[in-house]
Amino acid sequence: MSAATFQQSTHPTRASKTAVGTVVWLASELMFFAGLFAMFFTARSVSPELWAERTELLNVPFAAVNTTILVLSSVTAQLGVFAAERGDVRVFRNWTLLTFLMGAYFVAGQVYEYAELVHKGLLISTDPYGSVFYATTGFHALHVTGGLIAFLYVLIRSYQTTRFTHGQVTSAVVVSYYWHFVDVVWIALFAAIYLLK
Amino acid sequence: MKPGGILYMLGALFYFVLGVVYWFWTGEIVGTVGITLTGGLALLTGFYILFTLRRIGPGPDDLDDAEIADADPDFGFFSPGSWWPLPVAIAAALIALGLVFAVWLVIIGLGVLFISIYGLMSEYYRGPRLPEA
Numbered sequence: 001m002s003a004a005t006f007q008q009s010t011h012p013t014r015a016s017k018t019a020v021g022t023v024v025w026l027a028s029e030l031m032f033f034a035g036l037f038a039m040f041f042t043a044r045s046v047s048p049e050l051w052a053e054r055t056e057l058l059n060v061p062f063a064a065v066n067t068t069i070l071v072l073s074s075v076t077a078q079l080g081v082f083a084a085e086r087g088d089v090r091v092f093r094n095w096t097l098l099t100f101l102m103g104a105y106f107v108a109g110q111v112y113e114y115a116e117l118v119h120k121g122l123l124i125s126t127d128p129y130g131s132v133f134y135a136t137t138g139f140h141a142l143h144v145t146g147g148l149i150a151f152l153y154v155l156i157r158s159y160q161t162t163r164f165t166h167g168q169v170t171s172a173v174v175v176s177y178y179w180h181f182v183d184v185v186w187i188a189l190f191a192a193i194y195l196l197k
Numbered sequence: 198m199k200p201g202g203i204l205y206m207l208g209a210l211f212y213f214v215l216g217v218v219y220w221f222w223t224g225e226i227v228g229t230v231g232i233t234l235t236g237g238l239a240l241l242t243g244f245y246i247l248f249t250l251r252r253i254g255p256g257p258d259d260l261d262d263a264e265i266a267d268a269d270p271d272f273g274f275f276s277p278g279s280w281w282p283l284p285v286a287i288a289a290a291l292i293a294l295g296l297v298f299a300v301w302l303v304i305i306g307l308g309v310l311f312i313s314i315y316g317l318m319s320e321y322y323r324g325p326r327l328p329e330a
Contacts, residue, residue: 015198015246016273017273020246024242027238028238030237031235031238034231034235034237038230038231041226157322160323165322
């Protein structure tokens, strides 16, 4: 692709349909998490004494470190997108790979935390707190895993093709939108679960 | 694009105000969270439209004297037809059935899903000629 066509295709006069579609879908995802948040706050207001007792089990410093890594992975994802928009596929791959590893670290941390909580006797079927905790963080972790798979596909395709096309830049951009969304949702979940004791 | 973005932002404002009113009126949580995040739903789309507008500048649809031909001719790439969504749907069916009946079906379904998404995704990125878009 010549520099001229690249310049033209990255400065269109209308928004990319893929990007607008992704944002509208993310808005509907927000409503999915709205259901989970509503469940969380309802259960919390119905049984405050259970919450006071159960939140003692949480390992807040560990979760805070995990959260920081996830937030920083949003920064690396954005740096990767900037490189992709410049057409610098090598730098894009490096940042995306780093983002992938940080996201994978987050999911591994979640698994470790689950194992610890199960060890302390908190199961999804133990009480309302267990159900709410595992449902909210579990659905979020599934979203992070989905994002990791999306990063993997984008990476594989960047290796598979001889040219880094405009369509691939769009894929990289929309996957980063998704990643930022999942990140923001986690900040809200972290605040609700770990900070609002 | 600008009127569209402003409409979404007005929607966001409406739902945020409504969320506050609802909370003080009823003190009920599910509705408050739902209404407030509906505001978030409108805010996300509105913000994206206005942000993109600032990035790419006003388009022909923001100008009174624009011609049809002024619009960007690049509408994006649309697949003329593909068989890959079928295996994606079969994989989704396998996973759903597996959740009901047997876990091993979920594992097979996930495998089919990853392969069929890969096929769908790389369909136009194979072969000697690559698409321009």
